Amino acid sequence: MLKSKVAVQVISPGILPDDAIMLGDAYLRQWKIPQGQPIMLKFGAFRHYVKVVPVERFDGMRIGQSLARKMGLISSTTLRIRYRQENATLSVGPLIGVLISRDDPEARDRPFGTITMFCKELVDACEAQGAHVYFFTPDHITDNFNTLEGWVYSDGWRKVPVPAPDVVNNRLTSRKLENRPNVQLFIKETKHRHNSVVFNEKFLDKAEVFDALVKDPALVRYLPESHVLRGLQVLKSMCSKHNTVFLKPVRGSLGKGIIRISRLDTDSYSAQYATTLGTRRQHFGGIDKLYASLAGKMKTVRYQIQQGLHLIDIMGRPVDFRALVQKNETGKWALTSIVARTAGNHHFVSNLARGGTLSTVKEAVAKSNLSGSNAQDAPGKLQRAALEIAKGIDAHIPAHFGELGIDLALDASGRVWLLEVNSKPSKNDNTPLQDKKIRPSVRNMVRYARHLAEF
Template structure:
């Protein structure tokens, strides 16, 4: 049973009491069953229950309970009940790395992003903080986490959280032993739901979906660690080929090969030293030898698509999908990205431009029904990836294209999507939605984990007595 989100306040007494709204207390009286313990994060303590003294629709906790549970501040919370224990919160930790010694910017350049992410707790109802591996005190079962308050960043000691949202910054940090150990211990020793684990590998996703009936028709023809003949066949068939790192991100390392009609030359478009470059070669063999001197290990060669264009520049679409408070996939954000002149990708750093989908489709006179097609495809792909992949996935960022025949193609799926599209003034609502949904999904996971909880009250070793 989960109650609606209500304010949580501290009562200046040491009675060891949880005060609940009168209506909820009446339910306890009718059932002649009163909670005997309260749980916050991974701490559980005995308590008494009483009706709110002022009959307000809020929760209050006596000071000694508050301090023993290590509640960081007053706020909006959810309350769940399982057997004789009430669970309040949830306490949700965002796991990351790259902390600094500066209180104003404790996570360096990403501090503003995390501050915006944490700000949704007041709207959703939870306690939300950021932490790294070195802030966990395993002996005491606590975390010295960073909370973003009205006075800026503050480090506050709290119990180990109910749910962890993985926001590690890159694959290098993710593969470090200490990152793996934290995840392993929290999941095995504390049975904590950990969502968005791991960066996606492009080829793993491709292989996962290629035999999926619904998803496979949206995948461009691709080869991993391609032979020369694979590239040659793709170029002859499609007149353009993209070659990119299987573990790449931000458009780095992508090269486009172009074979123009009735020309003996082969062109290569790429980015070097923050400049868009175009080179012409007399043969494909020379191009491959020069452009890929270290070979094509861990590279993917992919069929080029004749995309919808704006002023002769290709367009693709960034679509964010998230799971909601019911654990269902929904579309949280969508934007069109236009490639910069001479650029191989639509990334803003390569001269790309962001527009709303309605704007772009209107400008190029395209069928507005494409929007519905994009929505449906992104949700279907989210469900199929989720179906095939282990662990909890809470969000995906897709790079999707539409060709001249209005067929939808998936180029990439990212487990930790970038947020450059949200600089567009008309995408502020999407920005808020895409920040709010991860916390709503964390509440769903909190509810699931509570329902799986064993009976705590009779297991004295699991909780403290004041």
């Protein structure tokens, strides 16, 4: 059986016309590719009739420079090939397009800012697995939806015309950009015209996730009581049931704007506000006064009010956990990594942007106030919860996701709770790469794209 991953050589102009490619003769025999008559060459949205010239004792493919440029290839590469007799189509790929928020053509070494290292890592992972990737922003989308401008890497970053891809990974980090009409139309049209697959196609907000998962009896045990804060009565009801509640912006991230409300006595409340410098406190002599202080914020921010949890802590600093779950080469959810995050001093949220620190789950649990069998069972419980919640998102939210960041917590009894789900897990350059190794999370992304494109 011949391998599907082949070296694709771009050869000098004048040797091969645009309507011909060279291919090892063993492939022609195995796949019964006809000689001398045109077949369709497919690369993403690119379609072109070519005749195949067999080459003895050769296990690769050769294409002319002019044809390569029409395909968006500026140098020799490694791709996977597949031939289907029923429609006489030779497909090469997969072609992966990563939709990112912004670029800076002037910054040649870091055109994508803090995610540039991730982008180069993805290029390397594609080269290793036989795939081709480019990066594009909403501004690169054209009106014809067949081609666009994309950033590729070949001895440096450069922009070239590229076909619409087989698979789009939506890495937009702004809802405003994601909701732009040209982005929404591009997603719709590439699916319809080219059978492209788009994953992580939309942001999730906290209320949407909890409203969806609460319908699943198997997942309710992970959900703290949670409601959209629509008025004073909701605040009164939650504060009467729980000594502590959290207000979280429905569309917030990185711990921004979170407020912790604690009942001090019958009608006295403390509100703690998460800021970059630490926690700011305010006292209120009554629930009405507390609500009045929130009314101004509620005009511009929609809050979710959530039951406060007695999280495990390390020397008084709360600990939670971030699990990264991704779909694998068979399209099934798998756990890629899980880390513990311990809040910084004077903070009640654990985000790194707020001075939090990372450690392994075992290290954090060992240092925490969790003990006995609860501590021993914690890693397994967290892993199970992450996978079950990911499957629940798939089942109950009508959108396609390929990776999710799932924030979990453990309480003092060892029970697992869901804090939130992020459909755009961070890819910033804050994780140093050792010896230019490709992280499992990046390899898995390419494997899933290959699965989607059937390569």
